[in-house]
Amino acid sequence: MNIENATWKDFVLELVVDYCTKRTMRTFHYKDFLKDNLTTIEAFRPANRNAPAKVRQQLQFLRNEGRLTFVDNRGTYTLRGRDILEGELPNENALIEHIKSAPPDKREYLVETYVRDVGWAKLAKEKYGHNCMMDGCGNTFRKNDGSRYIEVHHIVPLHKNGEDAIWNLSVLCAHHHKMAHYADNRTRLLIQSELLRIAESACE
Numbered sequence: 001m002n003i004e005n006a007t008w009k010d011f012v013l014e015l016v017v018d019y020c021t022k023r024t025m026r027t028f029h030y031k032d033f034l035k036d037n038l039t040t041i042e043a044f045r046p047a048n049r050n051a052p053a054k055v056r057q058q059l060q061f062l063r064n065e066g067r068l069t070f071v072d073n074r075g076t077y078t079l080r081g082r083d084i085l086e087g088e089l090p091n092e093n094a095l096i097e098h099i100k101s102a103p104p105d106k107r108e109y110l111v112e113t114y115v116r117d118v119g120w121a122k123l124a125k126e127k128y129g130h131n132c133m134m135d136g137c138g139n140t141f142r143k144n145d146g147s148r149y150i151e152v153h154h155i156v157p158l159h160k161n162g163e164d165a166i167w168n169l170s171v172l173c174a175h176h177h178k179m180a181h182y183a184d185n186r187t188r189l190l191i192q193s194e195l196l197r198i199a200e201s202a203c204e
């Protein structure tokens with residue numbers, strides 16, 4: 001890109017693509033994007049005293065054109081279009097960094113979701129099979145290899161001193177797993193006590 005002649009929009013789009021490629025993640029938060037690229041942004045048109053506002057405006061333009069999508073109302077964007085992002089698959093290091101940087105409660109969910117068929121995850125699936133443990137739930141689906149998709153969940157979270165032991169493990173469909181972590185307190189407690197009851201009777 002010829003910096004001299006580039007428009008603010010070209011400049012911001014290229015910066016977004018670089019940023020997403022570097023992190024191998026399409027989704028970014030406006031504030032982080034700004035903070036991580038501030039030096040470059042301020043150097044683009046040094047005479048402009050309000051570069052951050054300018055960047056935000058360009059992100060809106062890019063969004064109107066469909067190059068970006070708004071994920072939430074707090075400034076989270078995701079980059080669209082396969083053609084403009086190389087290295088589509090998240091590499092493992094980026095994933096590990098992503099997991100490490102999450103707060104403890106969120107981190108646990110991410111680990112449980114990404115860890116497959118090793119150690120405690122294997123143990124839980126061997127013990128409980130591949131059907132969601134919530135009563136009456138038939139909400140699992142088959143993967144390409146024919147096996148059923150299921151997620152392993154710690155009934156008492158590890159960050160609250162739960163253990164990787166069979167009596168603290170459960171298997172849930174993706175929907176119930178998300179609920180177990182992110183629903184309101186009352187719902188989460190109901191799920192927890194239901195799972196404890198099932199796991200306890202299974203481990204007698």
Ligand SMILES: [Zn+2]
Pocket residue numbers: 108109112152153154177180181
């Ligand atoms: Zn979980």
Ligand SMILES: [Zn+2]
Pocket residue numbers: 132133134137138139172173174175176177
């Ligand atoms: Zn379920």
